[in-house]
Amino acid sequence: MSENFRSIETKFLDKTNRISFKYNGKKYYGYKGDTLASALLSNGVHLIGRSFKYHRPRGIMTCGSEEPNAIVQIGGNGSFTEPNVRATEQEIYEGLEASSQNCWPSVEFDIGGINNFISPVIPSGFYYKTFMWPKKFWYSLYEPAIRMSAGLGKSPTQPDPELYDHNHLHCDVLVVGGGISGIIAASISADNGNNTVLIDDKNSLGGSSIYQNNENFKIDDEISSIWLDKKIKELKNKKNLTIKRRTSLAAFHSYNYLLARENLADHKSLDKRLNKLRQRLWKIRAKKVILATGAIERPLIFNNNDRPGVMLANSVKKYIDYYGVRCGDKNIIFTNNDSAYETAISLNKKGINVSIVDIRNNSSSILVKNAKDAGIKIYWNNTVVNTKGYRKIKSIQIMEMSKDGTNVVGKKTNLPCDNLSISGGWTPMVHLFTQSGGKLKFRDSDQIFLPNTEMSDQISVGSCNGDFELDDVIKNTVSECKNFISTSVTDYDSLKVSCPKQKENKNIWLLPNDKPLGKTKPFLDFQNDSTAKDIKLAMREGFKSIEHVKRYTTTGMGTDQGKLANMHALGIISETAGVKMGSLGTTTFRPPYTPLTFGTIVGRNVGTFFDITRKTPIHEWHKNHKAEFENVGQWKRAWYYPKDGESMHQAVQRESKAARESAGILDASTLGKIDIKGTDASEFLNRVYTNAWSKLGIGKCRYGLMLNEDGMVYDDGVTTRLDENHYVMTTTTGGAANVLSKLEDYLQTEWPELDVWLTSVTDHYATASVCGPNSKNILKKLFPILEFNDGNFPHMSFKNTELDGINCRIMRISFTGEHSYEINIESKYGKSLWEKCMDAGKEFNITPYGTETMHLLRAEKGFIIVGQDTDGTMTPIDLQMDWIVSKKKYDFIGKRSLYRSDTMREDRKQLVGLLTDNPNEILEEGAQIVQDEKKQPIEMLGHVTSSYFSPNLNRSIALAVVKNGKNLKGQKLLVPMKDKTINVTVSDFIFFDSKNERLNA
């Protein structure tokens, strides 16, 4: 296809770089620098998609991020596919594939178009009023039908082939927007020694001023665009200034924290993008922010204002002046203000047919005079009452307006056209300002919201601050910036600016029509198909708040987030309700400013980097020995070590037997370890644990239970007294960080008088736990100088020693019930220590075991695991651990809570053992326990917390918490499963070696 609508050459496109792309399967050409929209327009393609609800044909309306209609699926069907891309922002690249959305079988012939014909029956909110009868049809018919119509584009179905990056950026001044006011602001800021960053979402700077070629706009006697072009060139050499193009601000949070998306690859062809960075999210902290985000043109609201070919006037100007593309051969401009005359003059100069319909009576500005002089036909005091043309506008009907502007009079005039450029004035882009917490004020003269009070150090300059005339923009931007960054002189102080003063516009939110509103379709939200009559319907039904109207009619909830629709919705609401617009407020502008890719928000934190992986110093050994790993918090722990095809069950049975029969070894390095020093260390432990510590001998170990202030078990572990004022505490793996921070909290805030120092040494030590009847023999081999008799080295004691000259701490403590030692060594020797243990234990068949076997072994002994056998609702008394709760101590964390009416109840859930009547039946952890299955409602007494098949007892065992359990020993209870009921008997929770004989074996 040739580009029949490319009228002129411009410097903004690279004419030497012709690019082919596909749209709906058809090949087209454009140039480097074209957006998909400009390239399609140059080929005469206007019809882009179908609207959400009525499936009406829609075309390109704008040239920027406010585009409601021209959204397409990009990147074909493969992994690069992306839904809902605005054709007005997507730059074309060689091989780009784009297709229309929300239409079937094609955008030209769309079955969904039938909705347009039933539209009288489906006004806003119709679905709340129907589909209720008969009830069962909701599930079988109505809901699936509603679901089917959901959505615009299609979700990708393959993983993303591109990468994303994050970067933090700290600067003195961030300037958002590279139009003329942003350029001036950035330049002043950088010139005054501020580390300044200027970002702009386009691929080139200059905003709409850079293609301004009307000789009425001059700065220092040059056409404004030529002057601006020079300034942009100067910027590039400025110190302190960083310019980021293709970077759009997504969110402006409080404390001047801003998020900006830098586009690195979306304009490049796909073959250059695989596994490369696509976008970067800049997390910006700016001391000061200058918003120069500009304004967008308002549409006009009249009957059938949504046809392909109806465009915003300033966009039509950009297409001709920037891209060299004319949007029609027979253009009509429909306006309520002077700015659209620039478009008319620009088209006229290129010999393109254009006429104007103006709802005003007259205007005496230079622009209007120029238009008249150029012979452009102007229909004053007229409004468009209808448009015709299904897939592309063909003609419009205009009528004269009554004096007060509320009605139309006289006869209709038919005007043929292939483009209708509409202009309803300008709306400052205050979205980012309000995102940051800023409050707006309303300016009646031109019916706009403006920044009023801000929450952080920032200013808004240029048209986003309500300055629309070039001289005002420059003058006010300069003076605001001087004030903002405290400087008195700038390069821009004595600029000579001339521009045509534009006259006030005539704002009518909903233009009058000869037909009753009910018979017309004046669209406000083009994407979601909400019309002025929907707004009025909502208000009639009592939805008066703007948020109600928005939600009821879905106005402003499309992918453009109502950038075009919201002001008119507000205007019509205030008119209908008869209240002042300024008093209504606005709906909340929520981040992001334009939709932001999930991948960009996540950055490189995917896959491996989804979460931290913590490894022990012995991890490599486990891996090399085919261990399966269990995630425990962020740790990877060896779970079990299957040997040649063993199942988990088989491996665990083998490991457990070995540990009890001869020797086992466990990597216990993940346990939290806190070094505690200070003259008040014992007193500190007295306060944080339930039991007493002062009398613990040096070199002795003791198990401690830590509660929350609410009396519930929080953590447990063995603490060793290394010296008079020196302890080392161990915590659970998962609890380590929280315990340390909790203890620091108490020390710093509640007990600052205590002389206690805490230092984490979790990572400093590797810990190998050797257990089993032969553990002593193995340690004897490793530490020949150490006396291992019970007199010198009894259970619950500690020795400081050396292995090959390296210091080791050995605790004789046991979590398995076996004679057992925990050897701690500097972690760089951890793997080597482990290997030495394996060597020394070879003759005893030392067997490495993982967490599963550890859990089994401790369950045989009735030792709890905090978090598995407790759930934040268990007191130590509930665990039948009364022995560890000191009655003598005046206070400890959580003590008071144990004496509340509920925590003192005798029939709370208590830890018990459960034995199945069938010894081979293993209860499911989590299974519920009842006494009477028949009684309704069924009373659940508790649940199974831990359950295993014990190879050492040759039967299944389980721990459970059961209501009044401590009084139920010997009682038969039931465990009802989905398909059967299991008979169990309450037992003691110590199943194995209840006299602890093995500890000293």
Add this chain to the structure above:
Amino acid sequence: MKNKYSIISLLKNSLSYHENWQQAWRDPEPKKEYDAVIIGGGGHGLATAFYLAKKHNMKNIAVVEKGWIGGGNTGRNTTIIRSNYLWDASAGLYDHALKLWESLSQEINYNVMFSQRGVMNLAHNLQDVRDLKRRTHANRLNGIDAEWLSTEEVKKFCPIINTSPNIRYPVLGGTLQRRAGTARHDAVAWGYARGADAMGVDVIQNCEVKGIKRKGDAVEGIETTKGFIKTKKIGVVAAGHSSVIANMAGIRLPLESKPLQALVSEPVKPIINTVVMSNAVHAYVSQSDKGELVIGAGTDAYVSYTQRGSHDVVEGTLKAILELYPIFSRMKMLRQWGGIVDICPDASPIISKTSIKGLYFNCGWGTGGFKATPGSGDLFAHTIANDEPHSLNAAFNINRFVSGDLVDEHGAAAVAH
């Protein structure tokens, strides 16, 4: 009821260009006195008023709302409805609500689009498995539908989940409640308001409560921006602002109000036909009738009434979404927002009398109040009308924080709502 909504009424009204629809609710000025006043025009407050009028014949009542009805957490949540709670008290409460949801559209003649597409909770570590199985067993015995799914069954039920064993926290299984699902959040507030209004309840918007007037240990009325309103019974359903009202009445509550965020993607054609929640890999997602992915983020840890949370929370949530659904990487976030949720130490609500006669609180719903809306309203209405709790909300009294008899829903089987 005033003009009944149906396809017939839609057709009839289309003939007059929909210009003859009645107001869904009036816009009344407050009367001098009511038999009861509900503070807070969210779903829970409006439902309370609806059931007070419908079941307890209390029609001279008002709902006062600071802003616009349904503008708080009702209109800001991710609309998940389920009843698969662990403890008996919670299961009773939430399943009562779920049963009401099942015929709510018909009851209030307003289509709340309750969609029972199922809610799946995923397990990612062994303790998750234990906790979720424990909950499944408890649910089954409590008569609540719940199934345990293996990893393969999870994949079958929702094929787009990444169930590879090689991800950081592989899916080890999950639970499914098929009766659970989602509803259209705004419709719930609007439907109850319309229903209550039809029975004579005054729904008064833009009416901020400025004070609670007490005489001794009983309430006398409320000071509002629209003047003093006399009443002997005040039901406070003010969600994030509960403590503000409590402070006016001179009582303290065990609440903290924190920002909770949520977000939606751009709309796409149907891609996920259920609700999937994951606690360990903190993410939950469903797809709305418009096609947006509706994604719940977490709460921040600090008190804030700003309705905005920190970006880290959103980033963390999307990170989890991409871990479980790598295909969503190129999807785009359209809109994010925050609400203020009032959280109790045990993650269970308070539906209770207070030490002040005639003052009732319904609060502490934290991140999960939407699902309970009909049940909460019904039981709170019962409590207000009878000055005694219903057996289903007896456990959710304020005194539990003194006795220690908490309903600890995060201690046990912590599940994001």
Add this chain to the structure above:
Amino acid sequence: MLNINFPKIEKKDYPNLELNLVEPIHKLNLRGKNRDFFTKAGRILSIMLPTEPNTSATIKSISALWLSPDEWMIYGKDIDKNLMLSLDSEISKLNLGSVTDVSDQWVLINMRGKNVFEVLSKGSPFDFNKFKDTKNVTVQTLLNHVDVILHQNDTNNLDLFVRKSFSEHLWLWINDSSRSL
């Protein structure tokens, strides 16, 4: 003899960035607040413990990093067992404060080159603008959600401390980020 094993961290070169493992090296955690503690520590180490936040003091090859008003990290090639013993006996044992050997608690990675801060900025919210032009400064912050201590020895030359169990993960991240410099 026992073998030494460190996390899998090897020397790596990227454009204007060189990464090196600096191990083994002794590291000590000092905590205390009274005057005797400062005097003793200063005398034994021949360094006045810095009291200004986020600064460090280096004499010969021993550096003392401020971690908090009552906590310091001491590290360097010249630290030996004897020095550690005398600190322990004259501070810990006399209850003036605490001295804890944390040599293996932390892994030390040296980063040098112009792109050091480019990489750090990808994962740290800290404002390095002033930091990067200052010598003998230190900061504890987050890098890709991992706690780190950074100590700038010289321009574009800094030591990064990370807890050992996190070190391989962070190392992978640093390399992943460095590849896209």
Add this chain to the structure above:
Amino acid sequence: MFIITCPFCGERDQSEFSAGGEAHIIRPKQPTELSDDEWADFLFMRKNIKGVQFERWNHAHGCRKWFNVIRDTSNDKIHAVYKMGEKPPSD
């Protein structure tokens, strides 16, 4: 994401800190003397102020010190920070 000025380390990003709830709730020195009501007050009851609130923050990923912050919960503006044990600035 706030910027919080740690009284020791200076201005840092919020992500380095963890929030610790309402400040100046002193743990009773003699809990056993308290009634259940009084103890519940300490354990659970919070002012949860909308407006200027005194609260605790911990520079968890920095110097690990706890300190107090005066913050307006209605707009998240931080008015002052001060160390544990210090009196709040009078203004």
